Amino acid sequence: MRENQKQWKKRLHEIIYEADTPAGKLFDVVLLIVILASILLVMLESVKSIDNKYHNFLNISEWVITILFTIEYIARIITVNKPIKYVTSFYGIIDLLSTIPKYISLFFGGIHALAALRALRLLRVFRILKLARYLGASNNLVRAIKASRAKISVFLFAVLIVAIILGTIMYLVEGEENGFTNIPRSVYWCIVTLTTVGFGDIAPQTPLGQFLASLVMILGYGIIAVPTGIVSAEYTSQTNTNKPQTPHLNSQSCANCLADKHQDGAKFCHKCGHPLH
């Protein structure tokens, strides 16, 4: 009997945590659809006219999704050998936060901020899309971005310093009567301009201000080249160097410690030695 239960637990673990079996794939696809549907619900609820018309439908749908998530959350805890580790892991917390907003609203009414909690559900998509990794599409890309990160950070930091100094100068030149009411707002304008976004809610009106703004824009135009150049060069070198592909990894995940990235045909977890099934 206990053996039987263990067998059943193993199968459930395979379905929930892996994507190698048809049932596992189906589970992932259904979960993906439920998550996207729940995000759509959050969006539609925020539209007054829709919420007024279909309030009941939206409310019931949210309850259905909440219950589905609750079942999934409990199943995940049951089938893992070390539940505490799952509950305190990044995705464990995301899963919990995705599930509770509707329960909270029972006690405190529909708090506005719960929408943000519910939007976090989107992060769960990334777990399912670990599948995407097996498409081999973004391996070099991820590596190139990682290699560029430090340089782009240094670069963006320099941009920030430029924005603060130029923002202060623009504040002095344009002044409050032209919308540059204080330095933070002026720095905000400077970032809007340097990044070539250009909302236009704040715009220089004095000739000197417009001249300085032109310099800022040409500067921004010139430096937008830098991060692009970095990624481009890194990616080129990644593509050239990493021709020998990484060994094919399957989507199994250890029932004991949740580690993934096991090689094809691996029999034991490479982290804790727990047998894989």
Added chain:
Amino acid sequence: MRENQKQWKKRLHEIIYEADTPAGKLFDVVLLIVILASILLVMLESVKSIDNKYHNFLNISEWVITILFTIEYIARIITVNKPIKYVTSFYGIIDLLSTIPKYISLFFGGIHALAALRALRLLRVFRILKLARYLGASNNLVRAIKASRAKISVFLFAVLIVAIILGTIMYLVEGEENGFTNIPRSVYWCIVTLTTVGFGDIAPQTPLGQFLASLVMILGYGIIAVPTGIVSAEYTSQTNTNKPQTPHLNSQSCANCLADKHQDGAKFCHKCGHPLH
């Protein structure tokens, strides 16, 4: 007599479907001009002041173009061996849709939406511009874009997730009084900002909102580098690898099955074996 007709059909096929003979080239150039003229007509018609003044002229011109397209459509059906295949092909449908709007308006009056049908005529330009391929200009480019497609899709998907989560947060921070009336609109603003378009019809007004917007913009500034880097690197590697040029292909198209990309001097269709002339 029948032989004679077949000969005539063959010549017409050459003129309409190919660009190797002077008559074929002339046909393509005339067709290109007619298509562009018809697009110009659609545009001018939508301008109230012009339509009021020159309504009759525009109406007659549209009829002339419609009749020209009708003749061309019939000629294409006659000269092809398998008319059904042409009619149901992508360009066959485009050709039909390009021809019928004026006929439809006879029965239903000038429906507004017909303008969209007529704008589709522009897609026909691509068929004529298969000529462009022979300029050798965009071969590597097309290959680089194809090779980048998967990676750019993954990337744009990530951008979309970021936009939804940030959009929800901005909706909570700024609220309805500052133009972020609901989450879809807020996500729309987020996409406008991340892509550095920045219309400015919606813009954050609270200090916290402007701070978050600055982060979004700097993030957008940093990640605009990624797709550029991908295409750039792919294109570089395409240019390096594909030095041995593809054999020169002529503009013949099989009268039987419409297949093209026949090699120079090919006598038979590489797809159905039908003799090429």
Added chain:
Amino acid sequence: MRENQKQWKKRLHEIIYEADTPAGKLFDVVLLIVILASILLVMLESVKSIDNKYHNFLNISEWVITILFTIEYIARIITVNKPIKYVTSFYGIIDLLSTIPKYISLFFGGIHALAALRALRLLRVFRILKLARYLGASNNLVRAIKASRAKISVFLFAVLIVAIILGTIMYLVEGEENGFTNIPRSVYWCIVTLTTVGFGDIAPQTPLGQFLASLVMILGYGIIAVPTGIVSAEYTSQTNTNKPQTPHLNSQSCANCLADKHQDGAKFCHKCGHPLH
């Protein structure tokens, strides 16, 4: 005596057309300053408040510059062996157009459009800046841009087709009440959006329109990568291939046929065989 005059003519030719001698360099620098000053005049004149205050000063300055340009134009004609060729050359026409606006205004009064003629003077800067070529700064760059031109044209043409089709759809979706008053204006909006400029004077108001606009923006975001990738890759390959530098060219220009790009130490014009001095 005639020999003497010829000698004098030769020296003047050297000063005006070349930049190898100190006098030639001085001439170029003075000319550059006069041109920039004249552009500044055109700009300041267009500012109402400045024109009202300093009208006389601006008027006299313009006359001084016009006379200087007249002298230069005559000197150029005199010192060249084939004046007709100079007068009908690109820079000959630019020089003439740069000189005459003030004379025209004598007969017809201050026509507004003369400002454009005067702004053309800026094009003369390029002739002087052929100097820049000798800095070796932009050789590979120019070559890369030339090599990319065809591909970028094909690409921009495709962008234009996308803009027309999407513009027509946006016109139908948003309609006149939201600022998309006709298709050309709608296409204009589409180009503004695809290029990530985003003025915001026209912006979609309906949810469907905003959804389509989001697609346009993400599309624009994705395809902005393409021309960048092209130039980047071309430039990389240019830099790799063209390591063996082009022979150093001096700034001499043939007195007979105006040809330049003579090699260092060349004694005769490589185009017409006329002796260089």
Added chain:
Amino acid sequence: MRENQKQWKKRLHEIIYEADTPAGKLFDVVLLIVILASILLVMLESVKSIDNKYHNFLNISEWVITILFTIEYIARIITVNKPIKYVTSFYGIIDLLSTIPKYISLFFGGIHALAALRALRLLRVFRILKLARYLGASNNLVRAIKASRAKISVFLFAVLIVAIILGTIMYLVEGEENGFTNIPRSVYWCIVTLTTVGFGDIAPQTPLGQFLASLVMILGYGIIAVPTGIVSAEYTSQTNTNKPQTPHLNSQSCANCLADKHQDGAKFCHKCGHPLH
């Protein structure tokens, strides 16, 4: 006694000018925090509502920071062998300007422009972040930017000429009634558009103006590729060429002549021969 004082001076020099010892690192981190805090103060002071509420707190904080900077400035002068050289160096002047604003305000009241002086303090961050160089993150990047500088300058200059000519034409086409009140403003609009910033405070209203604007935008879209391509290519070639890393440099700085970039294990200054400790 004198020996003792010299010893003490040496240690202080090490702490202030170098980052190799724990004390030196601590000093840099504290200084960084004080600078950032002082910038935050400048920003908050400019916000009316905050200044009204916390005026006293901001005033006292500014005094504390001014006194800290004064002590640091004096310490820097004392510990350097050639104080005159430090005082007249770039960072010496920045340090002085960072210190004096509050003292000036004692005599002249809170002059508005002092905010700009105080914002200059941010430049001091760069000195501390010479640390960043040792992270090896931006070595190739800096070299690539330096190598690209000349080409990007030539390019930006060409952009400027285009902006002036197109700006003049737009001024003539659109005229004052559509916001293009004079040529400088029109050129400003042109730069805003070419750089794809697009504020939208000025936007073409006439069909011809919108058509020209479309050309400007597509042009801008095409040429934004150029500087990116330059940096990207330069950076790629830098990365390929400079594989043999530069020798590891430590953060020591000569007590005599302030020269830095000494090799690891260097015993004497490579510039003046003064012993390093």
